[in-house]
Amino acid sequence: MSDIPDDLRYASTHEWIRINDDGTASVGISDHAQDALGDIVFVELPEPGSSVNAKDEVAVVESVKAASDIYSPVSGEVTAVNEALVDAPETVNSSPYENGWFFKMKVGDETKLQELMDAHAYSNHCDNE
């Protein structure tokens, strides 16, 4: 069974988003997603400072087997990217919810987070795929 933390919100395309203490939000991909992709070998990150809309392709993750787009779960502005993933993309496999975050963003409208899935709904979503 894949790990689905209760305190995150999830997109149908398998990104998670977490509101941090400083008011920014971190975005990554779920344990289910990293497991399906297998060993990740390259990550392409967005430009810090760029404005993104919900469902925009903002990053790319390549595993040995497949390439996959990463979509922004909500609209906002990218404030930081996880440069450590450039040299250690396998971190996404080993720590998808902590060290394997992709980028941080200032969320345009936090009420939009409610439109994303909670852990229970996301678990059902994974089961039905």
Add this chain to the structure above:
Amino acid sequence: MGQQTSLYQKHLDAGAKIVDFAGWDMPINYGSLIEEHNQVRTAAGVFDVSHMTVVDVGGTDAEKYLRYLLANDVAKLDEVGRALYSAMLNHDGYVLDDLIVYRMSFGYRLVVNCATRAKDLRWMIQNTDGYAVSIQERPRLAILAVHGPESINKVCEVVEEDQANQIRGLKNFRGVELERFFIARTGYTGEKGVEFIFPDSDASELWDKLLAAGVKPIGIGARDTLRLEAGMNLYGHDMDESTSPLAANMEFTIAYEPEDREFIGKPALIAHKQLRDAGKLPELVGLVLESRGVLREGQKLVTDKGGGIITSGSFSPTLKHSIALARIPINSQSCEVDLRGTLTRVRIVNPNFVRFGKKVFE
């Protein structure tokens, strides 16, 4: 649910992620493809390849028949146990399958691809007219491949001492029948190692002994990246019934000599050669992408001589960048790949990237 090998439960016990492979439920990996790949390059791993089709050919005309059926010449197999890689061509000189043929005490043993099983058996039987041969599929035989620099030592730890001595004495592409086991120095990884072909009722016992000796289970995911690094073709990807062996880096497997040997596809190959000499037959090359990104099967290529396509591509765990096999116009000097909409320069190299754990191309 697909067909399962006799080791299916052992794969689950080892934590396998199971996928469909040509109708078989096979382990793609047991956690990490890259770790399994590196295990084979640096130590020893075991692959269950019992899904592959074993066909025994016997009868007084077995040699004569196979010299007609196969593009390589089984007359080269001058002693029992020797192995040969060959294409099986149709009359148009295209590749029906690629296979390994062993000379056995009873005749010959062929190991063909499971995805082409029905087609191969039909073709083999269809071409027996006039030959006193028997064709027998052996579905109850298991095949375990043990590969890696430590593979021979590990194998010798788990067999009887006299058997170990015989295995240590085997040269590459040689095999030996030891009671119920046929053991040969063949494989699909570019590392040394052996393949066991034996009754599937014995498979669990050997599997357990190998794992207890520290050999790690390796999935078909790493099998694919290992064979790609070794520049070995995969049927249905790098060649198929629309491909001349001359356009698939397989000419070294065609035995044109002795000239008086007729084999299926030979007249067509002469025509393919003329096409090639006129520059009209593409060739299979290796590609290297040293910058970021991964070459994938089906990606389109642009060379100075025209268009081409990637037939197999992946990240190379050993080289830590992407490599591919690709079919492009012959004698192309430059090549670019369409990587997600961006044309990116790639290097053309010989289709052989890694042998015995080391980079082998310039």
